[in-house]
Amino acid sequence: MNPFLELGIRHEVVNAITELGFEKPSEIQEKAIPVLLTGNDDFVGLAQTGTGKTAAFGLPLLEQLDFSQKHPQALVLCPTRELCLQIAKDLEKYAKYIDNVNVVAVYGGANISDQLRQIRRGVQIVVATPGRMLDIIGRKAIDFSQVNYVVLDEADEMLNMGFQEDINNILSETPDTKKTWLFSATMPTEVRRIAKNYMTDPVEMTVGTKNTGNANIEHNYYLIRAKDKYAAFKRIVDSNPEIFGIVFCRTKIETQEIAEALIKDGYNADSLHGDLSQQQRDKVMKRYRDRSLQLLIATDVAARGIDVNNVTHVINFSLPDEIENYTHRSGRTARAGKTGISISLINLKEQSKIRHLEKVIGKSFERKEVPQGSAVVEKQLLTIVDKVQNVAINEEQINQFLPAIMEGFESLSKEDIVKRFASLEFNRFLEYYKDAPDLNIDARDTGRGDRDFDRGERRERGGSKGFTRLFMNLGSVDEFNRGEILGFICNTTKISGKSIGKIDLKGVYTFFEVQDADVDKVIQGFKGVDFNGRNVRIEVSGEGGSSDRGGRSRSGGGERSGRSRFGGSAGGERRSGGERKERSSGGFRDFSGKRRESKSKY
């Protein structure tokens, strides 16, 4: 017998949910449905989004209500328009084979008269966001005097969003005899208080442990320097070619900056934050749902109630301030029994936050290494090989061109053809990751490593005051070590070695400090100089000559903005071969919210 029938759900509904692919009840459904079907109790269910909550309360509601009547009998309150629409749609689907079921979705940002008209026509279930609901109550356009059930869905989110008072006012419109069913992913004191004030002896149920994320979520973190965050993030994305992720930031600006940078770098990404109009928001969400976007960059508030299945990764670009937000964020993946990965990008100082999170959610986090450039490239190449193997071939269409194609390739061996196809797709990619540095740091590092090194070396060489930092387009790949590059500079420009400060030798470029008085001499001295057939280029780096920020802005510190596409169809967002993002931008951003300027004209 169908397990839902055994729970007491009627045939019509079981038929409808079977069509939706529900074979057996989820944990929350199994636990909650028998209790809610009695209709006698208030109820508190501690469950994450994506656990099947909607059916857990929706199916019992369909059993309890009298659909021959046309007045509101159940009210479902939820935090966002998206969730409101989703719940209303889900309830309609479950009720597909029951006659005369009327569900209305009442939410802000849409035409109120349509909603009023639907209410006037007669409804049994109202699904609403608190603000618009109160508006309608204020117009005396709805009668809640015969409401038997109130569901508070994502109660913690509603309180987070400041709906406490609205909820109080709405509940006061409903009869004292009604039953209240509350669902929440977390149980902060405010939610407890609601349960205490509005409910009588509620039956409490927890799916998983309190405050614990879904068991199907793997929690990983990467330890990196703040300045390498974006580069590390891209590597992680690039090493997961099939990623469909939500990236969380703390601020609107951060979401915009990251989305902007990603788009420039050829990714399908966009941002979702509080400054968007409802229409813009819907558009972004539609693109994400349709998978035209592969990465959604969002703030906590904007991402509330996002209900998209098959999200593979949640990435905490910045850790949230509130632990509860971590649970909410990670709960956007591993929905409906799927697995998912929650990634946090942290610096040394944030290690303690990870330990704290582990304690609170009761799960351990695994430290992962940021993949090396070569590993990323290999991963991408293998994905392409996989895609080539599995691509659907339209024999009919391709056959007509086949003779011409064959002729074109006649002189090439199979190996040559393979190499050429791979190069077509990957030259830029290979170039991008060439000399990409290791971005991982030692967990026991004091976090002052780089700076101390910089300072120490500068002190040794006379300090950076009075020095200017210069960029040179030669580096260790040109088989220089520091001493040799010092010699090369001095011999070429005829300045004394004492005039050279810190030398920061990188793969394809070098930064070196020169006493201010000698800067022009060095620049002039290198005019027209070739090295192994390459024109040697010297430029003044960013102000003050500290850190390698200038390097990022011009040659990318090994993290050039090449294409790193998934599936190779970035369409219009692709750049032409080899062009570097940095060339077109006079400045660049770090993602701590500050804008750094580079003087480079490169």
Ligand code: AMP
């Ligand atoms: P919810 O937590 O209600 O938003 O549900 C998350 C997702 O799980 C939705 O896509 C539901 O359609 C799906 N779902 C809910 N219950 C079941 C079930 N018993 N079997 C399979 N899928 C389910």
